Amino acid sequence: MSGLTRRQFAGVLGLSAAALTMPIKAMGQAKPKVVVVGGGAGGATAARYLAMNSKGAVDITLIENSETYTTCFFSNLYLGGVREYDSITHRYDTLANDYDINIVQAYATEIDRSAKMVKLEDGSSIAYDRLVLSPGIDLLFDSVPGYSEQAAEIAPHAWQAGPQTKLLKDKLDALSNGDNVLMLAPPNPYRCPPGPYERVSMMAHLFKNKGMTNSTITIIDPKPKFSKQGLFTAGWENHYPGVIEWIGPDIHGGVLGVDVDAGTIETDFDTFEGTLLNIIPKQQAGAIAHQAELVNESGYCEIDSDSMRSVVDENIFIIGDASVAGAMPKSAFSANSQAKVAAMVILGDTIAARTFPARYSNTCWSMIGTDDGVKVGAQYASIDGKIESTSNFISQVDDDAMVRKATFAESLGWYDGITQDIFG
Ligand SMILES: Cc1cc2nc3c(=O)[nH]c(=O)nc-3n(C[C@H](O)[C@H](O)[C@H](O)COP(=O)(O)OP(=O)(O)OC[C@H]3O[C@@H](n4cnc5c(N)ncnc54)[C@H](O)[C@@H]3O)c2cc1C
Incomplete structure (x- = not known):
């Protein structure tokens, strides 16, 4: 927790340590409300895991600006003529229908942190007990x-x-x-x-x-x-x-x-x-994170490495590209992994679900040519307040053709697996 104990962290936020650990359910509210802004690799995963693991005990709203989501991952393969555009474009229907997630197609313009409300472009507001932000990046x-x-x-x-x-x-x-x-x-x-x-x-x-x-x-x-x-x-x-x-x-x-x-x-x-x-210009966390004053001087959001909780606001979790996630690269794999930690901690906060020490992982595959895939990856844990790599691997320049072919095949399997893990 960025070098802070839970009690010190609560102190920084002006709260008692007990308030941090008290589940919202126990505070007398019927159904805790979790709102997720951004339905990409991080946000949609968080919404789905919150829904799967709360079994209806939490009210989940996913606010996403677009009707469909086209993945940046594998978009290079589309440019190379290896994938069709339709095969990298996904819908939110399964999350809405099978997971009972309230999908709101709108742009979130503002977060009122003291009122715990997300304001939408049409002027309406949605209240939250916990908020997950996964707005991705803005281009400078x-x-x-x-x-x-x-x-x-x-x-x-x-x-x-x-x-x-x-x-x-x-x-x-x-x-x-x-x-x-x-x-x-x-x-x-x-x-x-x-x-x-x-x-x-x-x-x-x-x-x-x-x-x-x-x-x-x-x-x-x-x-x-x-x-x-x-x-x-x-x-x-x-x-x-x-x-x-x-x-x-x-x-x-x-x-x-x-x-x-x-x-x-x-x-x-x-x-x-x-x-x-x-x-391809310089990048920073999506605009909503700036509006809510959750960013540091780097233009990205600092988080507690045990939970993905904002160091600025204990009710807000920031995952994916918008976060400063220590040794983890900004990738869909990372965002998906961070989303699961945030969802777990939120269910701990809201319905006293059991939590475990945070573990993260990432692999980035790249296609260089036909049947020639390479990868780099690592496992991560929260160590002394930072997300640090605990083990890593990378393809070798002298890998034989069969290994490269298998690595490329692995990346195809990964794409199918992760998009199902994100969108259901
Ligand atoms: C060319 C390219 C190739 C890549 N290849 C890989 C790869 O092979 N493997 C890999 O793991 N990663 C890859 N990535 C990286 C990956 O795409 C990102 O790291 C990942 O999408 C980050 O997820 P996220 O949830 O943070 O943001 P995003 O996936 O960008 O999702 C953010 C979502 O939030 C929505 N949003 C933002 N602000 C608001 C708002 N105010 N209101 C409502 N909605 C909002 C946006 O519409 C968007 O849908 C690649 C990226 C690029 C550019």
Whole structure:
């Protein structure tokens, strides 16, 4: 608990330790109300586990802005022509019908923490005893001079799945042999550390399948190194020699800005040109977390590592990309894992359900080429107030083809499993 005992934590929040441990049911209320904002990898999992494990004893509302949810995970495979768009788009019907979760399709504009109310864009409010926030990320468009939400219609980010993903796919499919892609990768911390590098792999895969032998992809990266770097660079050399070029800050010297109409990224070293620009800007926790003043100076939300409870407000749990989750990367796997801890602790708070020490896990698979999957992952526990890795693993550059094929098959199984775990 960030170095604090439960009693000290309660003190910081101006509560007695007993108030923290007293189940809401015992406080005389019929059915505790849990509201979840954000129906993505974190939020929908939390809602489903709350419903499954409370067996009707808790009233659960899931507020989600969109009617359907398109996963960022496997969106790179869609770009590469390996998956159909429909296969990465999911509905909330099962959560509503089979789990009795009250799905509210609306944008949550405000959290009134003292009144414990979530306000919606139509002016109505929903009361909560415990609130789970899983709003994902917002993109800081102006962190890249010359980029904006309007510019993203010309140079898509596709870092929030849906229309942007389709736009990038349409623009990719419209390229001719000899056209080039220029990607601006994001600075840390951002959602899905291997994501940009899987994406360029899938773009090169598409070019290869279409016989676009004269097309290249250049990545301008603000980071000096990146996730699974050795695996990706070896894979690019193997599948797409000479197609993908990565340029780190020691070469480009810093990004000065983009001109989406001219198709250029200007750096301290040179101005790079591309037929298609994919600009992925800096990120921070979704707007609602900022409105509710739950973020720290990093733009993300600090949590108690034993519970995913906000260190600012004991009634609010923040999971997924919006949280500062120690050694865990921002991934759907992480969000799903954190959601289960938050759901468990909330049921402990509200109906005195039994709780266990928090355990978390993550694996990030990436597809580099046909039947060539790689992975990195870890188990985590709360140690001295931080989420720390307790064991980890990573694919090896010299893995044989059968191992890579099995790893890719494993990722397909993971996708089916996790989307069922999230959406029922
Ligand atoms: C290209 C790419 C590839 C990726 N690949 C992988 C992968 O292979 N494996 C993996 O584990 N992860 C992967 N990820 C990361 C993964 O998608 C995210 O980490 C994960 O979605 C985070 O879950 P979340 O619940 O925090 O946010 P999200 O899944 O983004 O969900 C947030 C939801 O909240 C809703 N919302 C936000 N604010 C409000 C509001 N105020 N009111 C109502 N609704 C709101 C949004 O509409 C959204 O549906 C990838 C990401 C990208 C971009």
